[in-house]
Amino acid sequence: MQTPPIETQDDTVAAPTASFDDFGLRPEILQSIRYAGFKVPSPIQQQAIPLVLEGRDVVGQAHTGTGKTAAFGLPTLNQMALDRGVEALIIVPTRELANQVSDELFKYGKKLGIHTVTVYGGSSYNRQIGLIERGAQVVIATPGRLKDILERNMLADFAPSTVILDEADEMLDMGFLDDINTIFDFLPTDRQTLLFSATMPKPIKALAERILVDPAFVSITQEETTNKDIAQQYYVIEENERDDAIIRLLDAEELEKTIVFCRTKREVDRLSNVLSSVGYNAKGLHGDMEQRQRESVIRGLKENAIDILVATDVAARGIHINDVSHVINYHIPFDPESYVHRIGRTGRAGQKGVAITLVTPLEFKELQRIRKIVGTQMAHSFIPTKQQVQSKQMSRLVNEIETQKIYDEATELFNALCDDMDQTQIAYKLISLLMKNLNVKGPQTIGVPKQRLDKIMEAMERNDRGGRRGGGKPRRGGYNNNRRRQGGERGHGESNQGRSRGGRR
Template identity: 50%
Template sequence: MNRFEQFGLSPEILRGIHEMGFEEPSPIQDACIPAVLRGEDVIGQAQTGTGKTAAFGIPVLERVDPRQPVVQSIILAPTRELAIQVSDELRKIGRPKRVKTLPIYGGQSIGTQIKALKQGVHVVIGTPGRLLDHLRRGTLSTDHVEMVVLDEADEMLDMGFIDDIEAVFRHLPAQRQLLLFSATMPSPIRHLAQKYMRKPRYITVSRGEVTVPLIRQVYYRVLESTKVDALSRILDSEEVELGIIFCRTKKGVDELAEALQVRGYLAGGLHGDLAQPQRDRVMNAFRSGEIELLVATDVAARGIDVGSVSHVINYDIPQDVESYVHRIGRTGRAGKEGTAITLVTPREMKQLRTIEQETGVRLNPRELPSLEEVAARQQGTWMTQIEEVIREGSHSLFEEMAARLLEKFSPEKVVSAALSVAFSDRFAKFDSGYNFGETGAAPGMVRFFLNVGRNANLNPQELSKAISEHAGISPRQVGKINIYDRFSFVEVPEDVAPFVYEALRQSKINGSRINMEPARPRGKQESRA
């Protein structure tokens, strides 16, 4: 597969790609970037999580002339969240070239957006409705627009934006390049392509027939903010002989390897920026068992053939199904048992379901081990370490302190407290950053308010199913549900509430976009709604 350098990109864009930590194009990027750079209209059929943002974003940024403070590309996105996400990724890649991007969407002051447009913007990423507002007001000029992108076109169709999209197209120059990306190709999308595109190149990444080896495959629901702590707890509860931990970027490898080393794990990082002597040193240490955890990118892990890898851990979920299959195939070799663990954030549940669907294997959900379970598993290891220190006599520095403590407290309390101090870094309690407060829920539960009810043809079974699918929890875990004409309430257990909140507030149910927030104590929110 080509590296990014072989696309003939400018040094500034290559530097932006490098700073993002991308090492090698994903299949959709490898197919799309050359075609777009040649000036062809492109239809890309790709799922979320395949790297399609960079597939259109890199050539968009490459074509921008930063010396001209005018809008040169417009990207349409179905939601404010996606508009912000795309703008952020393009801003980071385009930073060395000084490309200015601006997300525009409803709910934000249009005056603020007008002011930003007047100051000079190169790429605008917006929702159809708000883009149309600016075009009709004359606050967004399309005179210099050369490229237009429709991202997640089928989502925009589902949300009823097809008329707005057509209205936006009527304001665009006749001579412009059009890129359309969609996970599915329903007839209205095909009609749109036929009407506005010129001999489009159709690109879809053929996944082919993917097979998965016989490996124990599990996943854990995690929040981005507590990912390292969650990984540490999993590592402490598993019997890892040698493990490979996959990260998406080189920067991610460096940060995770350092975080694990600080926590006392024998870990080393491997990615494409390492000099050959460094790579050899890390790999030799891994093969000999001097380091137990190899943190690596997909590219750096190619060619690694270590037969005794007991665990593969997807710290970042892979971009495509082939990568997942290649990753987990590094364990369970030569008839040995292997374990593949995937950490899944709320935004990645959809990608997990795609992997399951295309491999034909259902990954087993696991609850994160409790502190008590980890302590029970680690007791034998800790006792061995302490016995070795006693035999070696390397604890004399602390004998006077021990004697003074024993004058005040029983031996059991002193030893217990000393162990707590010694291993406290492994027992940090998760802080999800969420404090939902008093929501009027049953004990041990959190109650949420949703902005849809019977007006969206919602019933308790559908809501319970949606929570289960988006958050990956059992429908049996969903508590009391109250559905009214224009809003609903639902209770979920406290331990999964942050995950349910992050997963559902960005989703749709029956075609309606969900706004979710912690409920107020009973009575207050119902009367307000």
């Protein structure tokens, strides 16, 4: 059965719901929601949850960090009979996202006794099949491994009543579209199908038209896409100042967890080593690392054993950690979609976040293009001077001293020191000891000075006016004419071997 083409967002369905209680979810799920700390539904949850509960097929367009997992997960768990085998299949692009979706759904369905199983390459087929056959209600799988299992007929009576595609556009980018088409040839036609994607390129629209029946289309607005909880800043620097700028910003900002995005695997390795060498607890993440290494790094970030993650775009896909305080773009992203994906790693679950982008004068026009397309506010700032950072660090030290609890052992040590020194001398020595760790690295000033930046802005405005009159010549070379990902990381994942077998329904 062919569905009408999905063309625009004009048919977006709005739901005025402002409380999870209004959805009519099971008490056990509501209890899990409250335990997770959710107060009110996000926009995508308000729109999608009622439709999924009605049994509708749904196309949901929303970027990372908007609550998509709960938008499809909560109503799907709510509708489960819990007296049969696998009831829900969720297909995701990466192992990391499979594990995180599994953890989140297990948390929501724990009070109902719901079990989840992840299925991806690099792990034992027998172990994964065994876990499913022992009573899992939810399977979260990557396309390559799932296709292999279905083609080998390794699962008996595999007939999920709900099938969900999450991050569909990322699966397209990673070359999994043929695998997805093959997978749906093995699935029952009598099912509810949900497709979630940050963007809707033509191949994803065509896929949606093939696998969904009379779908409702839900979307968040552009204002909601660029999360208002994220403060966006940019700094104009010279190309050779990137490392000094990153270190100075890390020294200046009060960081909790930070993700620094680089373009290439080599750059990730180099920068993570640079940050580690100056005392930061930093680790790299990219597609050439072994799976155990990747999982160890992500676990370290979640468990606060790592403060700074340096990653490529591809490697960081599917990382959903709610307490990332800062995202830093070491280089400007290649396109507006990548920018939105990157900054969406912070400002999640109602928390505030900061997104910082480093640009050179040659890249400044590209930043303005992204800014215009995304429709977001980015504040320009200057890299703090050495003296400004030292002043900030002194203020923090004063605050730490004022709020420090006094231990009994400290009193004993102080009394012992008083035998040899007066109290003023003791105080000076202890403060000096603390100040030994306040070491601001790099030159006194970093970045393009205001006077030169003003001239660059004036020249850009003159060029724009000249271009509009038709008298300008196209600029040769430069960033805008060389935006191919040379040397960068291409999509990773499992092999893409499947071919579409034709239509379904």
